[in-house]
Amino acid sequence: MAYQSKKELSDKDLVDMICRSEASRKEAIECIYHWQKVKDQVAGLVVQKGGSLNEALDIYHEGIIILDRNIRQGRYKPEASLQGYLYSICRFLWQNEWRKMQKNYSLENADGGKDEHTPEMQLFDEERKQVLVKVLGLLDESCRKILKLWKLSYTMDEIARNLDLSSAGMAKKYKYRCMKKLMLVLDQQPNLLDALK
Numbered sequence: 001m002a003y004q005s006k007k008e009l010s011d012k013d014l015v016d017m018i019c020r021s022e023a024s025r026k027e028a029i030e031c032i033y034h035w036q037k038v039k040d041q042v043a044g045l046v047v048q049k050g051g052s053l054n055e056a057l058d059i060y061h062e063g064i065i066i067l068d069r070n071i072r073q074g075r076y077k078p079e080a081s082l083q084g085y086l087y088s089i090c091r092f093l094w095q096n097e098w099r100k101m102q103k104n105y106s107l108e109n110a111d112g113g114k115d116e117h118t119p120e121m122q123l124f125d126e127e128r129k130q131v132l133v134k135v136l137g138l139l140d141e142s143c144r145k146i147l148k149l150w151k152l153s154y155t156m157d158e159i160a161r162n163l164d165l166s167s168a169g170m171a172k173k174y175k176y177r178c179m180k181k182l183m184l185v186l187d188q189q190p191n192l193l194d195a196l197k
Contacts, residue, residue: 011082018071025068029183032064033176038083042090049098054153059097063090065183138185143178150175 009017009031017028039060046056067086070076076085136144142163149159156168156175165171 011078014082015071015076015078018068026180029064029068029180032067032082032086035083035086038087038090041087042094045091046094049094050101051094051098052153054151055097059090059094061179061183062093063087065186066093068183069187135182135185139178139181142174143181146171146175146178147182 009028014028014031017024019025039056042060042063043053043056046059047053051059063086066089067076067082070089076082080088136147139147145163146159149162154162156171159175160166160168160171163171163174165174
């Protein structure tokens with residue numbers, strides 16, 4: 001695979017590639033996406049706190065978006081390794097997510113376990129849904145389908161069958177491409193990412 005040789009790129013090489021051009025930036029992000037060690041660390045962190053592997057992957061993707069943005073905005077300081085920096089971003093993102101989950105759990109229990117939402121919470125949820133619909137609307141139909149099925153925890157085999165793809169491997173490849181498109185959309189419109197948090 002093409003990305004295997006890119007694993008030897010230094011942090012400085014990757015930072016330079018992200019800042020140089022759109023083509024080299026995509027190449028650098030693809031290399032970062034395949035950092036299995038960091039992916040495994042993030043998965044371990046998320047699962048340990050009761051999250052799923054899909055949530056871990058979401059956190060990893062969001063972490064890469066922030067890493068990329070911070071590098072281009074000059075916020076990354078080379079004293080930290082890029083892998084360590086990405087893990088720190090993901091850890092921070094998951095801690096925020098986990099706190100929200102704990103707060104929601106506490107509120108539900110305080111209400112005697114009833115799933116009652118205040119009008120403010122319903123309005124907030126509705127606004128997030130509208131933003132999500134807008135984000136997905138910026139992708140093509142096949143990407144929308146793949147990402148919806150993936151978010152619903154369908155296996156790659158099930159996604160392949162649903163979309164008439166030849167194999168689970170093909171579904172995985174399409175999902176990866178769609179995640180890259182989604183990252184670019186959110187990168188170009190950071191206000192949408194902020195609204196989803």
